[in-house]
Amino acid sequence: MRALVFRGPWDLAVEDRPDPTAGPGEVLIGVLSTGICGSDLHGYTGENGRRFPGQVMGHETVGRIVALGAGVEESAGLTEGAVVTVHPVLACGTCPACQAGQDHRCPTKQIIGVAPSISSAFADLMVVPAANVVPLPDTMPADYGALVEPLAVGYHALTRGGCGPDDRVLIVGGGPIGQACALAAARLGAKGIVVSEPHPGRRALLEDIGLATLDPTQVPLADALAGAGGAGSPSLVVDAVGSSRSLADALAVCDEGERVVLVGMHEPQVSIQAYAVSIAERSLVGSYCYSGADFRTTAEWVASGPQELGRLVEGRVSLADAPEAFRALAKGEDGSSKVLVFPAGIDAMGSAN
Ligand SMILES: [Zn+2]
Ligand SMILES: [Zn+2]
Incomplete structure (x- = not known):
């Protein structure tokens, strides 16, 4: 098979690798498309x-x-030929976290695509334990299946924040995870969802899928919110960036006594306005990945074929063109939100649609 191999920083190449085979309890999957993630x-x-x-x-x-x-x-x-997505968290299944349904907190978990020993989805073929294979219907556009994973990150973040119909939600950052958070807030019935995003192309994408946006570079976030459809102070703010700046913004505009979810991972260390948490009694909640249940719930939603998902994909490349796509995205020369890589060729998707 052909695989996109990471050879070192800024160096990806398509190499031939032996075809993997499915061992006991495993499934061999022919990859249709795989999203390029920020990570x-x-x-x-x-x-x-x-x-x-x-x-x-x-x-x-x-x-x-x-x-x-x-x-x-x-x-x-x-069954052979069935369209599937992959829940990438391989957990032990027996530790207290796994027993509690929090498999993403399993201390010995490995993540497909992250663990270096597991050959993953930027390749013609991959092998996955059967328990991590999630079937999708043939009736939906197949490339929506590559969006289940990032959408599950957003769904988990909003459930971590206790999002419900009474919430006024602000998402700080409108990249793929911010988009997933906003769509999850809508799925959970929240009203007055606003996404703060400086990049005009990303705001256009968000507006195309029916979400209100604001540009934080033009006005301070608090002032902009006062004018954003009378939403007022949000009761739930999601920091989908994860920098000192974004977290400060999130805490500054969140209603007193309410919740800020930190899901963005831009910086490993951030400073925090302590009094914005203590005196105003805000809850700062961490969110990472998703549980197996969150993943499957999200897959069911994606299987229903929500129209807005088509707009989330802004680029499609072949495996041969993937190294250049990575370079352009990492350099910021390509501002596309989500780019999918098609090992079997972009045309191969047609039969699945
Ligand atoms: Zn990802
Ligand atoms: Zn475990």
């Missing part, structure tokens, strides 16, 4: 130190089942 880009540049030379990345993926390993029973959706 892949930070790994590619060497910034986050979480990707290693020789590794094949890719954790936001959709494909078709090629073969079932021994002991995997054909069942609803688990």
